Amino acid sequence: MAKPNKKGPTRTVDISCSKCRAPLYKYRKGGKGALVKCFIERIVDDHTHSVGQCPGCGQVFARQTLIRGTPAYKIIGGKVQMK
Template identity: 30%
Template sequence: MLTIKCAKCKSKLFKYKKIGQGRVLRCWKSKITRLYDGEVKGKNFVCKSCGNIIAEIKDDRLDMNSDAFTYSGTKIRK
């Protein structure tokens, strides 16, 4: 389980169930288990604290901006 955090202000955004050892490029909405401090503005997912754009929202996923977030935790092996 990964905890996704804002790269600017370090506030927690959401918990994500990452399966596989690859990079975090997309987050599927069905695998987000808990939402902390993020909000939807138009077609973007942004941090409430600082307004940093974390991802672009598509139909069933978030296309992550790799410079806008950090994460901690462990990835689940396939």
Template identity: 60%
Template sequence: MAKPNKRLPERVVDIVCTKCKTRLFKYHKNGKGALVKCFIERISNNYCTEPCVCPSCGQVFARENMIRGIAAYKIIGGKAKIG
């Protein structure tokens, strides 16, 4: 499998918790599809104090994973969305 493009996409989106609507991080998203995974190197501002845990309500919204040899957060279905 090919590695993700090193050049950051221009589109920057806010990723928010679906339970409490707290901002989790700003992410350089490529494409127009659903939010499935977030490569850690594309996160520009991280508002979480603990990885993959919402700072407000404490809900776990993702799992740390290696995707195509690069560290990423695999989003748990329905726990985080583009806001």
């Protein structure tokens, strides 16, 4: 399998918690589909204190994994909003 593009997309999206609306990440996302995974190298601003846990309400929204040999966060469905 091919690795994700190193340069990455230029469009950034704001990712926030769907429960308490706390900001989580500013992320360079490619494509127009739903947010399923976040490659760690594409995260511009990280507002979380621990991996995959909301700083506001403590809800777990992601799991750390390897996707195509690259470290990423696998997003749990319905736990985050993208703007």
